[in-house]
Amino acid sequence: MKIPPLVDARAVLGADEARRYSRHTVIPQISLAGQERLKTAKVVCIGAGGLGSPVLMYLAAAGIGTLGIVEFDMVDDSNLQRQIIHGQSDIRRSKAESAQAKIVEINPHVQVVIHQVRLDRSNAMEILKDYDVIIDGTDNFATRYLINDACVLLKKPYIWGSVLRFDGQATVFFSDYGPCYRCLHPEPAADTPNCAEAGVLGVLCASIGSIQATEAIKLITGIGEPLIGSLMIYDALAMSYRTIKVSKDPSCVICGNNPTQHGLADDYDAFCARTTLSHITARELKAKMDNGDDFLLVDVREPYEFEIVRIPGSVLIPLSRFIDGSAIEILPRDKPIILHCHAGMRSATSLAILKNAGFGDATHVEGGMLAWTEHVDPTGTVY
Numbered sequence: 001m002k003i004p005p006l007v008d009a010r011a012v013l014g015a016d017e018a019r020r021y022s023r024h025t026v027i028p029q030i031s032l033a034g035q036e037r038l039k040t041a042k043v044v045c046i047g048a049g050g051l052g053s054p055v056l057m058y059l060a061a062a063g064i065g066t067l068g069i070v071e072f073d074m075v076d077d078s079n080l081q082r083q084i085i086h087g088q089s090d091i092r093r094s095k096a097e098s099a100q101a102k103i104v105e106i107n108p109h110v111q112v113v114i115h116q117v118r119l120d121r122s123n124a125m126e127i128l129k130d131y132d133v134i135i136d137g138t139d140n141f142a143t144r145y146l147i148n149d150a151c152v153l154l155k156k157p158y159i160w161g162s163v164l165r166f167d168g169q170a171t172v173f174f175s176d177y178g179p180c181y182r183c184l185h186p187e188p189a190a191d192t193p194n195c196a197e198a199g200v201l202g203v204l205c206a207s208i209g210s211i212q213a214t215e216a217i218k219l220i221t222g223i224g225e226p227l228i229g230s231l232m233i234y235d236a237l238a239m240s241y242r243t244i245k246v247s248k249d250p251s252c253v254i255c256g257n258n259p260t261q262h263g264l265a266d267d268y269d270a271f272c273a274r275t276t277l278s279h280i281t282a283r284e285l286k287a288k289m290d291n292g293d294d295f296l297l298v299d300v301r302e303p304y305e306f307e308i309v310r311i312p313g314s315v316l317i318p319l320s321r322f323i324d325g326s327a328i329e330i331l332p333r334d335k336p337i338i339l340h341c342h343a344g345m346r347s348a349t350s351l352a353i354l355k356n357a358g359f360g361d362a363t364h365v366e367g368g369m370l371a372w373t374e375h376v377d378p379t380g381t382v383y
Contacts, residue, residue: 001178001225001226001228001229002222002224002225003174003177003219003222003226004043004226004281005034005037005220005221005222006041006132006133006157006219006220006222006359007037007038007040007041007132007220007221008037008040009033009034009036009037009040010036011036011039011040011043011190011342012035012036012042013032013039014109014112015053016109017039017063017109017170017342020063020109021035021062021063024038024062024063024083029221029223030203030223031220032343033237033274034221034222034223035063036182037220037221037222038062038063038101038217038221039063039064039065039109039111039281040065040109041064041065041066041132041133041220042064042065042066042068042130042131042132042133042136042185042272043064043066043067043068043131043132043133043216043220044067044068044070044113044115044120044127044128044131044133044134044135045059045068045069045070045135045137046061046070046071046134046135046136046137046138046143046147047070047071047136047137047138047139047238047248048069048071048083048085048086048095048096048098048099049071049073049079049082049083049084049095049126049135049137049139050082050137050139050200050202050205050209051136051137051161051163051205051206051208051209051298052069052071052083052085052099052135052137053082053083053084053085053086053209053210053211054084054205054206054209055135055137055147055209055210055212055213055216055286056085056099056102056103056211057084057085057102057103057106058071058210059151059213059216060103060106060107060110061106061107062213062217063107063109063110063271064111064216064220065109065110065111065128066111066112066113066131066179067103067110067111067112067113067114067354068115068127068200069096069100069113069114069115070100070117070119070127071094071095071096071099071114071116071340072082072116072117072118073095073098074092074093074095075090075091075093075094075095075098076090076091076170077091079331080357081202082200082202082203082204082205083095084206084289085098085099085102085103086098086099086102087201088242090281093240094116096114096116097113097114097116099112100112100114100116104267107142108363109152119143119146119149120146120268121146121265121268121287122265124147124150124264125144125150125153125264126156128147128150128151128154128156129154131156132156132220133156133157133159133216133219133361134147134151134156134157134158135158135160135161135212135213135216135222136149136159136161136212137209137212138158140268140272141185141188141272142269142271142272143268143270144160144181145182145188145265145268145271145272145368146179146264146265146268147179147181148160148173148181148182148254149182149261149264149265151174151175151180152254152255152262153254153263154177154179155175156178157172157173157174157226158172158173158174158180158181158220159171159173159183159196159214159219160170160172160173160212161208161209161211161218163200163204163205163208164200164210164345165199165200165201165342165343166201166204166235166236167233167234167235167345167346168204168208168233168236168238169208169231169232169233169234169345169349170208170211170212170215170227170231170232170234171184171227171228171230171231171232171246172215172226172227173228173370174226174228175252175254175255176301177228177229178228178229179229179247179248179249179252179255180252180254180255181226181244182254182255183246183247183248183252183255183295184231184352185348186249186252186355187278187279188204188255188271188272188277193220201236201371203236204208204234204236206377207233207234207236209233212343214306215227216306217379223316227243228244228354229245229247229248230244230245230246231244231245231246231319231349233319233323233349236303242320242323244323244349246354247356258299261379262278262308271329278351278355278362278363278364279363279364279365279366280338280363280364280365280366281365281366281367281374281375282366282367282371282372282374282376283330283375285311285338285340285372286376287298289313290317291325294335294336295331295335295336295337295338296315296331296335296336296337297311297312297313297314297315297340298307298314298316298331298337298338298339298340298350299315299316299317299321299340299341300317300319300340300341300346300347300350301316301318301341301346301369302318303316303318303341305342305383308381308383309369309373309383310364311340311369311379313371314318317331317368318329318342319346319349319350319357322349322350322353322354322367323353327350328353328354328357328359331354331359333359335356335361336361336362336363337359337361337362337363338363338364339351339354339362339364339365340364340365340368340369340372341364341368341369341370343367343368343369344365344366344369344371345366346368347364347365347368348364349362350364351363356372363364370382
């Protein structure tokens, strides 16, 4: 979906800036007007970690006029495997201040505004209201719902990214033109492990973060078609990119036809911690199997993973078949469907596709094979 430029060009480039950005301005789609829009723009990144690092560095180099950083954490040596905006000398330093120093070194023409606080319902609206684009570099669901709701209420675009092990996802939520995060995930998926629990390939952050930065540039300058209504899925092991369409949910509580939520929610942590019928634990799956319950267990991993280790009785239907719609044509509608993958991310994506297709009795397994081998069958191969 092509939309108008988000920012009107007001800033004028100086002579040294004209030289610095010459590789941009010679591109016809960007030109001098687009670079002036970038200089005029104000972009905030929530988090200066794995995703925030490439986002902030590339947007600084691109000439964004004002970069905001919302970050309360300190640099730890476990961060350095992927959070490339920080270095060895920054350990035990404020991440916000460390990121600010690196940005100034990359481009002294960028104004950096740091917010050394945890984003919550008491400060989100006030912090985000003055920015043109909001980019999510966080790693927890409660903050994602908070950012989404604030962006819907403020009518701001929300550039979302997620990484786990070898898998990454990215999209743009902009309720003026398409769906919001709640349209994709109406129920919390707090069962999916975070990077600290499941790990993440460090360079994966650069791939997804650069996509987020690219989407910001496209929105600001009005070039190309941003990922509004399209969820991009990246598999680093297969080196494949896929996109699936995400539609605006008419019944969405905050951006639907008749919204019931007109402000920020009272408690995002409690909302994401609740148990829903769309998620079961590995132990609950085992109990269903032992009871002889009638359901179809679907493994959405890749064939090579299925060969390494599998849950007894499962059938393999890879995520790609949910994305292209062929899985929906063969799945039964007269019995419950339980999905699982390696850690929970791919099965959650498959579940969202099934829910949108009317499979109301579908669910997925918290933590996937990792949870199965930890809580049910410790003899299974862990990979």
